[in-house]
Amino acid sequence: MEFKISEAQREMIVAVRALAQTEFRRDAAKWMDGTFPWPNMKRLAELGVLGMSVPEEYGGLGLSILDSALILEEIAKVDYVTAMAVLGEAGVQTRVISHYAPKAIKERILPRVVSGDCILAICMTEPDAGTDVANYRTNTVRKGNHLVLNGAKTLISRAEEAGMFVVFTRVEGKPGREGIGCVLVERGTPGLAVTGTYHTMGGENLHEVQFNDVELPPENLVIEEDGFRKLLTAFNTQRCLNPSISLGLAEGAFDEAVSYVKERKIFGKAIASSQGIRWKFADMFREIEAARGLLYRACMTASPFPDPIMAATAKVFCNEMSIRVTSEAIQVHGGYGFTDEYPVSRLFRGARYGSLGGGSSESLRDLVGKRILEGADLTDGILSLDTY
Template identity: 75%
Template sequence: MEFRLSDTQRALVGSVRELAQGRFRQRGLRWMDGTFPWENIRELASLGVLGMSVPEEYGGMGLAVFETALVLEEIAKVCYPTAMAVLGEAGVQTRVIAKYAPESIRSRILPQVCSGDCILSICMTEPHAGTDVANYRTNAVVKGDRVVVNGVKTLISRAEEAGMFVVFTRIDGKPGREGIGCVLVERGTPGLEVTGTYHTMGGENLHEVQFRDMEVPLENLVLREDGFRRLLTAFNTQRCLNPAISLGLAEGAFDETLRYVRDRTIFGKPIGDFQGARWKLADMYKDIEAARGLLYRACMTADPFPDPFLAATAKVFCNEMAIRVTNEAVQLHGGFGFTDEYPVSRLYRGARYGSLGGGASETLRDLIGKKLMAEDPGPDGILARGYF
């Protein structure tokens, strides 16, 4: 097996790394008050990476999930809010539009995604249901050539900046999973209102979005029949891109810590010369490398969406690894690690999000366990699940 990036992949990663380390790193503290990182987004648009998930015919790069994960990893090393902003352009919402929206919407919206002129927001969580998608109360009623939507979404990223919302909703009141579909809603549509704001420990703002007798054209109902299955199939992409951010946060914290323990001295020698510190560094490194292997393997199964079992496994491990590694980074920085001025503080706060968004760790552990219990291991055992 070949574990090297191609020349094209290295060039992509190198260009993003140069921008992130050269510009974004020094701006990291600027976005912690909830300010959207427009300056960073425009510079990334100039590289073309906002169109990573957009097909080439609409001005995008049409990259695979793996390359998209590599880019998010580099950005997350220095700036969690920027990585989350890019996730909004490269994640499941873009792929839903590219795969399921009618041509009239694709040709108008996707080029604006590439240029950074249209920020996308995905609306899933409701006040009474997060992971429990089958119990969503938001409802879209088809009336002739129009769709009328009523409901409330909460903890929604990028709602203040979004030009289009990708809304998971019930269709015609049909109960259970079979009733879930997807509606596209453009900003400025009468009946759409962005209300409450929640400032997160990671720095970004989340919002409440309300729909009151909001009408959209029937063509905006992009998923109806078999909508739940197709949405969750697409959502497996998020379960690779979310952990890519976790991996980047851990790597960034590790890099900052290595620099610090080499330069900072106590009792007459660098912190890194003490065995206790070296053991922490060793554990941090092995955790990062184990997570990288799981994540990259899951990404490589995408055709066009990743294997749900491997994506769930990678997400749980990467999310929890990032919390461990960034926590140790703060510890090795001592009191300085607790201050805003040192990046490890911000990376630690960002890492806490991973296991909450895109499927909670508890839910995904249950998914993994059910799959293991239901599957016939065959003569080669459960670990030979066709991936080797």
């Protein structure tokens, strides 16, 4: 097996890294109050990055999920808030539109995603249901020649800025998971309201979104038949891109810690000369590289969406690895690591989000465990799971 990024991927990484390590690094603390990083999004649009998941026919780059993960990883090394903003353009919402929306909607929305003029928000979590999709109450019904959407979503990223909302909804009140579909709601539609704001420890704001008798054209129901399977299949994209941010945060904290221990002295010597400190870095490096291998492999299973078991496995490992590594980076900074003067505290706060969004670690462990016990056999063992 050859595990090597292409020259085109390397050039892309270098371009994004140059932007992130200069402009984004300099201003990263500015966005911690919940301000949306519009200047950064503008610069990324100029670079073409916001169109990474948009097909070329609509002005995008049509990049793979691995390419998207590599880009988000570079941004997250210095700026969690901007990485999360870009996740909306690279993630499942863009791919749902690209794969399932009518051509007229694609032509209207996707070029605006590429230019940075249309931010996308995905609306899943409800006040009484997060992972428990089967208990969603948001509902869409047909009424005459249009659709009517009612319900509420909570903890929604980018809601204040979004030009389009990709909404997971029940269709015609059909119960259970089989009743879940997807509608598109454009900002400014009567009955749509962004009502509540939650400021997060990572710096970004999350919001509540209300849909009160929102009337939509029938073509805005982009997924209905076999909707739950299609949505969850597409959502495996998020389970590769969320952990790419976790990986980037860990790498950024690791780099900050390396620089610090080489310069910081104790008893007349750089603390990097301590065996105990060197062992910490060996452990952090091992965890980062193990996470990288799992994540990149999961991304490479995409056709067009990633394998659900590999994506879930990579997500759990990367999310939890990031918490451990960013925490250790704070530890080697000593008391300074606990202050806002050093980036490691900001990176640690961002890392805590990963295992909460896009499927909790607990729910994904259960998913993987079920697949193992149902799919593995005594003859082929783990190879029978078809994840290799």
